[in-house]
Amino acid sequence: MASSQQLKISAVTLFVFCLFCQWHLRANAQIGTPKFKVIAFYTAREDKAHISFVHEANAWFPLMAAKYHFQYDSTKNWNNMNPEFLSHYQVVVFLDTRPDKPSQREAFQKYMENGGGWMGFHFSAFALTPSDFNQDWNWYHESFLGSGQYVSNIWRPSSAILDVDRNFPATKYMPNTFKTSPNEWYRWEHDLRKNPDIQILCSIDSASFPLGTGPKLNEIRHSGYYPVVWTNKKYKMIYFNMGHNDMDYEHKYDNTDKTLSYTFSSPIEEKLVVDALLWLGK
Known part of the structure; x- marks a missing residue:
């Protein structure tokens, strides 16, 4: 028969074991529950x-999501730009384009006005009248982004030094x-710089000039x-003008589609996007 001392030791051991199991379950639950959810919209056309x-x-x-414990989903179905669908996410990302239907635009505006987070890349801010992407959304291009229409771009895609x-x-x-x-x-x-609502976070440093290689002088x-x-x-919100990889344009008619550079190959650029996303999702 076990002594009273042995029974006490067994009881204490069982108690400690139960506490450990509860902590372990809670820890796993925390790891399995994303800190926030991100939905990226794209067209890729x-x-x-x-x-x-x-x-x-x-x-x-998704690699960053696993590392920093958030959930990343993506869709090319812009009809998901509606209040019910957006209510499940804390951050919306535009990878290349923007919504075109009035109902989609209204849903996005209300999402942002109600405290949602947004990250946009490169072409998501593009608007030029006349073009396939006319400036026909004043709230987005004038009030939200503040940039108005696209005017010009450098060519060929080139690295730049940015002031932060x-x-x-x-x-x-x-x-x-x-x-x-x-x-x-x-x-x-x-x-x-003249818009009091806008804070410019990165701009091109003069050490980058001349920027672009042409062949056209402009x-x-x-x-x-x-x-x-x-x-x-x-x-x-945060907008990044990055998001146009360098391609093998010299052989574009060979249908090689070879990518010569990648946006996230720069560790510092990676850090900037990750820190921005964590700020948006917190």
Whole structure:
């Protein structure tokens, strides 16, 4: 027969074991529950550089989701841009284009006005009248992004040195300057420095000039101020002009579709996007 001392030791051991099991279950539950949920919308049509970026992003974001404990979903069904569907996500990402239907646009605007988070890349801000993407959404291009219409771009996609405003949660751990992966950099209709709602987080450093290789002279920039990452202080949002990979354009008619550079091949650029996403989802 066991002594009273042995029974006490067994009881204590069982108690400690039960506490450990409860802690282990809670820890696993916390690991299994995402901190926030992200839904990325994309079109991936026509422009091979944009398609390349979409494929890259849809492979890269799930890796970051596993590392930083958030959920990443993606869809090319823009009809999911509705209040019920969006209610399940804390962050919306536009990988290449924007919604076109009035009901989709209304749903997105209300989502943002109600505190949702948004991250947009490159072509998601594009608007040019006349084109296949007319500027026919004033709230988005004028009030939300503040940039107005697209004006021009450099060519060929080139790396740039960016100046960083570190006075912001998503950039405070960034270096003062960093070199990007090659990109097609846009110029905009409006000077964002004059918009009190806009905080420019990254802009092209003068050390980048001349930026672009042409062959057309107007595709090379020699001076000027060009914002490439910014936020609107009225919303929880960040726009990145990055998102146009360099392709093997010289052999484009051979249907090789070879990608020569990747946006997320730059560790510093990766860090900027991850820190921005964690800020949006917190």
